[in-house]
Amino acid sequence: MKGRILVIEDEVKIARFLELEFKYEGYSVEVSHDGREGYEKAASSNADLIVLDLMLPGLSGIEVCRRIRRQSDVPIIMLTAKDDVTDKVMGLDSGADDYVTKPFAIEELLARIRVALKRKDRGILNDKNMLKSGKLILFKDEYRITFDGKEISLSKKEFELLKYLMENKGIVLSREKILDRVWGYDYYGDTNVTDVYIRYLRSKIDQQFKSQFIHTVRGVGYIFKDEE
Ligand code: CA
Numbered sequence: 584m585k586g587r588i589l590v591i592e593d594e595v596k597i598a599r600f601l602e603l604e605f606k607y608e609g610y611s612v613e614v615s616h617d618g619r620e621g622y623e624k625a626a627s628s629n630a631d632l633i634v635l636d637l638m639l640p641g642l643s644g645i646e647v648c649r650r651i652r653r654q655s656d657v658p659i660i661m662l663t664a665k666d667d668v669t670d671k672v673m674g675l676d677s678g679a680d681d682y683v684t685k686p687f688a689i690e691e692l693l694a695r696i697r698v699a700l701k702r703k704d705r706g707i708l709n710d711k712n713m714l715k716s717g718k719l720i721l722f723k724d725e726y727r728i729t730f731d732g733k734e735i736s737l738s739k740k741e742f743e744l745l746k747y748l749m750e751n752k753g754i755v756l757s758r759e760k761i762l763d764r765v766w767g768y769d770y771y772g773d774t775n776v777t778d779v780y781i782r783y784l785r786s787k788i789d790q791q792f793k794s795q796f797i798h799t800v801r802g803v804g805y806i807f808k809d810e811e
Contacts (some may be wrong), residue, residue, distance in 0.1 A: 585609045586631035586700055591621030591647060592662065593639050597685075601634060604689050605696075618642030625651050626731070629717065629809075632700055634692070636662045637674060645677045652678035654718060654732040658699035660692070714749040716796060716809050719788065721749055730792045737787060740765065744780050745788075748797065748807035757804040781805055 588610045592598040598614050605612045613628060615621035619641035625633055633651065637644035648659055661674040661682040674682050680699050683692050714721040718731040726742055728735040737745065744765050748756065758777045762770060765777075781797060789795055798806050 587611045587613065587629065588696070589621070589625055589628060589630035589633045590614045591616075591618065591625070591633065591639065591644070592636040593617065594636070597636075600689075601692075604693070608693060618644065618647050622647045622650050625657070626654065626718070630657055631703065632658045632660065632696060634660050634662065634696075635679070636664075638664050645673055648674065648677040648679050654720070654729070656703075656713065656715070658703050660695055660699060662687070714746065716749060716752065716807070717794075718792075719749075719794070719796060721746055728788075730788065730794070735787055735791070737784075741780060741783050741787070744777075745784055748784075748805065752807050752809065755800045755803055755806045761804065777805075 585608065588605050590598055590601050590605070590612060592601065592614070593616045595616060598616060602612045602614050613624060613630065615624050618639035621635070621639070622642055624630075625647070635644050635647060639647065642650075644661060648661065651657065651659065658681075659679045661679040662685055663674060663682050664685050680702070681695050683695060712722055712724045714723065720729050721742075722728070723746065726739070728737055728742070728745065744761065747761065747764050758774055761777045762774060765780075766772075770776075781799075785797055789797060794810055796807055796810065798808055800806055
């Protein structure tokens, strides 16, 4: 599978056409015909890219785009109905990565999707400022964490521990390893300190938001995973 695309487009015919074309290209596709529902899908699903129509019932494309941007850096390609400069500017201002004017050639849209996804992949490798797992975003430079756009207040050590866990998503980390990396080799205090701080993180994130990112691997240590 090449990636997941969420199509938010109220014109059923166009939405259906896009769905078939994207599936043919090997993407998995989810469709919404309404702005509000589309936004909710964008917030809850793990789409790799969103194709977003500008004129939508429920919430306008601009508003959907703004709301998604508050919590996610997923690439958004806007479909603008007219060849109108203000529409494009508004679309880009609201956080869209690119736009395609209707009527569009499907090849052009597919090409822009490939570019946006490539940029995104590079972004994950190069974007030194952001770690993401579903609704949880860690901004490295700013020492800031948000869940679903809400700020989580962490101490410096809690932040560093979470950062280390997220950087090693899907990898089991032993207590010793965590201790070395987060507290440093010269730490001679109680090794239980990792358990204590994991407990802090769990109460501030997993318990608070009813999520499950941090898992215990009995007898070994801990692992950070995307939510199922
Ligand atoms: Ca429309």
